[in-house]
Amino acid sequence: MLKNHIGRKPLMFPKPTLERLKLYYALLLTENKDYISSDEIAKRLKITPEQVRKDISHLNITGKPKVGYHIPSLLGELSELFGISVTDNIIIVGAGGLGSALARYKGFEKIGVKVVAIFDNDSEKIGTFVGELMVLPLSDLQRVVKRFKVRIAAICVPEESAQEVTDLLVEKGIKAIWNFAPAILHVPSGILLENEDITRGILSIKHMLDKKG
Amino acid sequence: MLKNHIGRKPLMFPKPTLERLKLYYALLLTENKDYISSDEIAKRLKITPEQVRKDISHLNITGKPKVGYHIPSLLGELSELFGISVTDNIIIVGAGGLGSALARYKGFEKIGVKVVAIFDNDSEKIGTFVGELMVLPLSDLQRVVKRFKVRIAAICVPEESAQEVTDLLVEKGIKAIWNFAPAILHVPSGILLENEDITRGILSIKHMLDKKG
DNA sequence: TAGATTGTTAATCGATTAACAATC
């Protein structure tokens, strides 16, 4: 299978590698030195330096022996890998606590994400403001998706209506669903589904607190 | 190394298995049949039936040939595995959008989690209510942790103060940090750290939307 | 130069998948 561009590194990354690359990005953003060694990255993230080097070897970047990796270049590569320099307009469906918090989240800007609208079907909420956004009825969905070329939608509705909302979003042309409802959703093939169910993290914590010595 | 109890299954699960077991739990909660086959679980979650059987084989439960797995028993086992039947009192630090949303989240009850307090250091927020909880100053931390035997704390403060808050929580006896700040935190060994950084999910989406054909 | 650090190949490890016997 053809996975490479000429002169470029492979576009397919092992999933664990991709997850670690996100951590490198977060870490490097807080560094103000010019260079960092695989050893230092490894220490901060509690992994091995070999793994760091292997991960970075997937990118179009080389480090300098005795010096390490040039942080701005590394950030640039990672930024391109995750498409951070291109801003995606996203919408949020569900103006409850979680949806509203998400709509006001300040960290989106620096990863190339902009919330352009928030929707709800509760007439009490429609017309009220969440930050600078007015809550819109779902009948405005199609217009907004077209106008702002929205490809990504966050679902922050109760479990019961999550599938219904998903179907509607897909019908209106949404390409990726970012699901915050604790529901197992079905999407047509070709549509991306990313589950952000918040209960998962604390289940891991409960499990490990109980089972360890 | 001793990993087994007499007559019990191993307590160590491969991490990917543990993640899938959470999905099985979520899925089975919505089923109202008595039995389900590995094939059906697999279809719903888009994995293979062999994997489902292998995962379930880690539990103290056996299925019935021709019938499948008894759903209530499976739920019971998973509930025990994740310590759902024992309620953990947790606290939230940071009464901003995300912290407040978390404090009001309705889904905690059914996984054995109860939010007993929310803290902030902003005097404007202290004394106001988030749902039924009054926002408390951090000087009340020690008292609350002791009184409610709190082992788990969610961090919903800005990146800049996340480490400082972490240190304080650990000092006051917290055993697990559930970190919602996009920060790389350091914790002493023996303290559990679970990162729930919300930007990670959408980075995956952006990456995959851009790189796929 | 000597030494530190990268980059890559080979070896190991662990998880997934395949195959099939056991069983209801």
Add this chain to the structure above:
DNA sequence: TAGATTGTTAATCGATTAACAATC
């Protein structure tokens, strides 16, 4: 019984780790 489905062992696959040559 025949057939469907579980449970487990063996084979495969893919990711991590180890080793070391390349290089600044």
